[in-house]
Amino acid sequence: MLYLEHVNLVVKDISRALIFYKAAFPHWRIRGEGKSTWSGKPRRWLHFGDDQLYIAFSDHGEQNIRDNSGFQVGLSxxxxxxxxxxxxxxxxxxxxxxxxxxxxxxxxxxxxxxxxxxxxxxxxxxxxxxxxxxxxxxxxxxx
CATH class of the missing domain: 3.10.180.10 (2,3-Dihydroxybiphenyl 1,2-Dioxygenase, domain 1)
Structure with a gap:
């Protein structure tokens, strides 16, 4: 069996990011959260979802993501x-x-x-x- 478990999004502020995702997925919950480092940088992480699927958020984002109307390589x-x-x-x-x-x-x-x-x-x-x-x-x- 093969299925998608989670998507990992780097954001600037997890609490701010959750405004959108809590409105979209009111039945989801915070599954876990903590602090760690990523490539030497401290970060907070949080998993938001249900028992089968979640979005992993990390708050160590520094720059804006790709312009979706542009042609940069990256997530659409x-x-x-x-x-x-x-x-x-x-x-x-x-x-x-x-x-x-x-x-x-x-x-x-x-x-x-x-x-x-x-x-x-x-x-x-x-x-x-x-x-x-x-x-x-x-x-x-x-x-």
């Missing part, structure tokens, strides 16, 4: 599947975040992109079908 975005895109979008809007609706694929999926306070782009996708062949129909959209 992370995508999460939801069955409540409208409610999730509303929670993030109340928390002060404005999403940009994606192209999706009419009748197959809807998606919205948000940018967190550190500049990471997070996509939320809602599928209209449980059928894998329908979900993986790329004839009407681009990624």
């Amino acid at each position: 975005h992370i995508a999460f599947v939801t069955d409540e895109l409208a409610q999730l979008t509303q929670r993030l809007k109340i928390a002060g975040f404005i999403g940009e609706e994606g192209d999706g694929s009419s009748g197959v999926r809807s998606n919205t992109y948000f940018v967190d306070l550190d500049g990471y782009e997070i996509e939320f996708v809602e599928y209209t079908s449980e059928e894998i062949s329908v979900r993986n129909d790329y004839t009407q959209t681009t990624c």
